[in-house]
Amino acid sequence: xxxxxxxxxxxxxxxxxxxxxxxxxxxxxxxxxxxxxxxxxxxxxxxxxxxxxxxxxxxxxxxxxxxxxxxxxxxxxxxxxxxxxxxxxxxxxxxxxxxxxxxxxxxxxxxxxxxxxxxxxxxxxxxxxxxxxxxxxxxxxxxxxxxxxxxxxxxxxxxxxxxxxxxxxxxxxxxxxxxxxxxxxxxxxxxxxxxxxxxxxxxxxxxxxxxxxxxxxxxxxxxxxxxxxxxxxxxxxxxxxxxxxxxxxxxxxxxxxxxxxxxxxxxxxxxxxxxxxxxxxxxxxxxxxxxxxxxxxxxxxxxxxxxxxxxxxxxxxxxxxxxxxxxxxxxxxxxxxxx
Amino acid sequence: xxxxxxxxxxxxxxxxxxxxxxxxxxxxxxxxxxxxxxxxxxxxxxxxxxxxxxxxxxxxxxxxxxxxxxxxxxxxxxxxxxxxxxxxxxxxxxxxxxxxxxxxxxxxxxxxxxxxxxxxxxxxxxxxxxxxxxxxxxxxxxxxxxxxxxxxxxxxxxxxxxxxxxxxxxxxxxxxxxxxxxxxxxxxxxxxxxxxxxxxxxxxxxxxxxxxxxxxxxxxxxxxxxxxxxxxxxxxxxxxxxxxxxxxxxxxxxxxxxxxxxxxxxxxxxxxxxxxxxxxxxxxxxxxxxxxxxxxxxxxxxxxxxxxxxxxxxxxxxxxxxxxxxxxxxxxxxxxxxxxxxxxxxxxxxxxxxxxxxxxxxxxxxxxxxxxxxxxxxxxxxxxxxxxxxxxxxxxxxxxxxxxxxxxxxxxxxxxxxxxxxxxxxxxxxxxxxxxxxxxxxxxxxxxxxxxxxxxxxxxxxxxxxxxxxxxxxxxxxxxxxxxxxxxxxxxxxxxxxxxxxxxxxxxxxxxxxxxxxxxxxxxxxxxxxxxxxxxxxxx
Numbered sequence: 021x022x023x024x025x026x027x028x029x030x031x032x033x034x035x036x037x038x039x040x041x042x043x044x045x046x047x048x049x050x051x052x053x054x055x056x057x058x059x060x061x062x063x064x065x066x067x068x069x070x071x072x073x074x075x076x077x078x079x080x081x082x083x084x085x086x087x088x089x090x091x092x093x094x095x096x097x098x099x100x101x102x103x104x105x106x107x108x109x110x111x112x113x114x115x116x117x118x119x120x121x122x123x124x125x126x127x128x129x130x131x132x133x134x135x136x137x138x139x140x141x142x143x144x145x146x147x148x149x150x151x152x153x154x155x156x157x158x159x160x161x162x163x164x165x166x167x168x169x170x171x172x173x174x175x176x177x178x179x180x181x182x183x184x185x186x187x188x189x190x191x192x193x194x195x196x197x198x199x200x201x202x203x204x205x206x207x208x209x210x211x212x213x214x215x216x217x218x219x220x221x222x223x224x225x226x227x228x229x230x231x232x233x234x235x236x237x238x239x240x241x242x243x244x245x246x247x248x249x250x251x252x253x254x255x256x257x258x259x260x261x262x263x264x265x266x267x268x269x270x271x272x273x274x275x276x277x278x279x280x281x282x283x284x285x286x287x288x289x290x291x292x293x294x295x296x297x298x299x300x301x302x303x304x305x306x307x308x309x310x311x312x313x314x315x316x317x318x319x320x321x322x323x324x325x326x327x328x329x330x331x332x333x334x335x336x337x338x339x340x341x342x343x344x345x346x347x348x349x350x351x352x353x354x355x356x357x358x359x
Numbered sequence: 360x361x362x363x364x365x366x367x368x369x370x371x372x373x374x375x376x377x378x379x380x381x382x383x384x385x386x387x388x389x390x391x392x393x394x395x396x397x398x399x400x401x402x403x404x405x406x407x408x409x410x411x412x413x414x415x416x417x418x419x420x421x422x423x424x425x426x427x428x429x430x431x432x433x434x435x436x437x438x439x440x441x442x443x444x445x446x447x448x449x450x451x452x453x454x455x456x457x458x459x460x461x462x463x464x465x466x467x468x469x470x471x472x473x474x475x476x477x478x479x480x481x482x483x484x485x486x487x488x489x490x491x492x493x494x495x496x497x498x499x500x501x502x503x504x505x506x507x508x509x510x511x512x513x514x515x516x517x518x519x520x521x522x523x524x525x526x527x528x529x530x531x532x533x534x535x536x537x538x539x540x541x542x543x544x545x546x547x548x549x550x551x552x553x554x555x556x557x558x559x560x561x562x563x564x565x566x567x568x569x570x571x572x573x574x575x576x577x578x579x580x581x582x583x584x585x586x587x588x589x590x591x592x593x594x595x596x597x598x599x600x601x602x603x604x605x606x607x608x609x610x611x612x613x614x615x616x617x618x619x620x621x622x623x624x625x626x627x628x629x630x631x632x633x634x635x636x637x638x639x640x641x642x643x644x645x646x647x648x649x650x651x652x653x654x655x656x657x658x659x660x661x662x663x664x665x666x667x668x669x670x671x672x673x674x675x676x677x678x679x680x681x682x683x684x685x686x687x688x689x690x691x692x693x694x695x696x697x698x699x700x701x702x703x704x705x706x707x708x709x710x711x712x713x714x715x716x717x718x719x720x721x722x723x724x725x726x727x728x729x730x731x732x733x734x735x736x737x738x739x740x741x742x743x744x745x746x747x748x749x750x751x752x753x754x755x756x757x758x759x760x761x762x763x764x765x766x767x768x769x770x771x772x773x774x775x776x777x778x779x780x781x782x783x784x785x786x787x788x789x790x791x792x793x794x795x796x797x798x799x800x801x802x803x804x805x806x807x808x809x810x811x812x813x814x815x816x817x818x819x820x821x822x823x824x825x826x827x828x829x830x831x832x833x834x835x836x837x838x839x840x841x842x843x844x845x846x847x848x849x850x851x852x853x854x855x856x857x858x859x860x861x862x863x864x865x866x867x868x869x870x871x872x873x874x875x876x877x878x879x880x881x882x883x884x885x886x887x888x889x890x891x892x893x894x895x896x897x898x899x
Binding site: 181182183185215216217218219222251252254256282285286308309310311312313315316319320327328331334 | 553554638639641644646647648649676678685689691695696698700701702703704738739740757
């Protein structure tokens, strides 16, 4: 009986030691001490968790080839949630390093389904796209250095950095090389407006938007920008016509709807302005600017309670911690959706 | 028909005659006013100074000049000699003081008939009591205005918010700053401008709150910031102060231009408290609902509808902002419609409405200069030293930029901050005093007399405060109807002439003047002469 209990004790102690080894291995891995982690895990019981961490260590130490199958299995096993997440991230890391972007895209899509609000997953997504963007750009500059696309992409990069004075000549070069390319005149016109509202810039911007519309008469974004130029030039009626056309071309174009609403407000046509702005906030519930305009429209129409409600909504939105980043994204400014 | 032609001829002649020159040197204003680094700036404190003032400290009927200085020099008082020249009387008048001077405002806080001065600092503010025009006495401590800590005080205004006949004092506070803990250029994301490491802020620096001091009527003040509701807005970087009865309820409201944060509109509730209502009243943001970088602020009834409108100067890459008062202090941003959306490359500071051609419509002048000297390294069309902008009021709510044809004074490039407006030689043409960073001030004067007739109204309170601050005037002359109000503070941290200037075009006399005094007295004067200074004393 004492022998049995002694054996049991030894077995229990041994099992405990193995458990301790697993824990130690994981802790060492988390500290980035991969050799120590490997050594500790060797003494741990042979479980899927142990295999998973071996694979993670191999990936972290540059042995991706021998790790990928296990990492993929861990991601799909759905056992330990954290291990699956780490395995998926390590797998995409290996795929990005090997230039297998398509494979990485698929794994990241799976990760985003499993872990929808995970900072590491989202960071890896951003990194993947940045890497792919850099590689494509490098290839473009290397293989087609004289194409208009090189000038276009250079201009767009300058524009994102607020370096409009440098963006403008790049757009002009691109247009010189391919005057019939869609979107170039639009981008040049917009960069001119972003640089300055001087009379010269306004005139030139207007010419570019007209050129864009000559190429594509259904370009609602160009119509919208034309309207903005007319507004700055104090031609509100002409501006309103442009905004109306932009909205008729793209009925769910929030900026054009809002600009049209503002011309209605200016003309004291409050009910019409309110309908337009209600449409914008329906399309973009977090659009602070639209809520602000709607609040003023209600106020001017004498709808005090509705104005107060919009003010409350605006207060709520403006407290959003995402405000500044959203602002940054807005500056990157693509055309309105569905165009 | 003949009359219409005559008016047209007058306006054409007026349009041709606008020619502002900088006469500072010949006027004797030759000393440079130091204000932080000229080539680069390490801290935000170097970017915001300083203000300028026109005031008649000795009651000789001629406006004198006061300039606020940064460290490395003293504030300066220049006495108007009456021959177009000014003499530096800083030392003999007891106004030597050095520090991070910011703003200035004027008003007769003790109702002794002499205009007193209040100067704001990063550090400690100073209240100067005017001793019968023979000198100034620092009465800060005696008046109970010593602050318990270092504060970044900026704009200020004397205001009789409770209509008790004693001028109270409003002081805007920008943010909390101390050299020991301030981040350096490039230290964080708020210390960059277009890839250049620059002085940090205001974003990223802690907020402070504004202050209201109640004048107890015995030469002392009491801090009523908390009880009045003034301290409530606490997430704003406050700079310039504009006072006015924007809703015509007989109580003075306060507008504060704020940098990178929503501007503030304190609506006076008439019971000693204020309610901050800039957002619902449409005066916090631009028309996109975005907070701009408000710097200077000015008021006028530019469209002649009897309601006081507000202009605010902003940072580069932003439009200036004109808020039209649609009645009862509800504002619409009409910048685009008014033709003021073209100049987006300037950082605007001092600003003011002025009827430079005396046609009965107030134009607008804005002085500029970027916050960061480093911007010149970028080689773009944004400069540390830049020209001013002059707008003509074309009527029908529109303005036209006439800077290019308004004379060399407008086109001179400086890094300007404060600007004060006043007629220092009583010739009916308003001059502009500009405080330029690390340069002598500019004094813009028209080289030819404006064609239109004019009147300068000097109001004197009896039951109301002696300076008549808060008195609202409506004037009728021929077919012109104009409105204005006596104000302390305004522009960018500056003080304009306390007298009210009205251009009246071809009118041969002032038919009628109605004054709403802060005391509640409604006074009517008729048949006033033109082209002179007219003093109106409050009737009992």
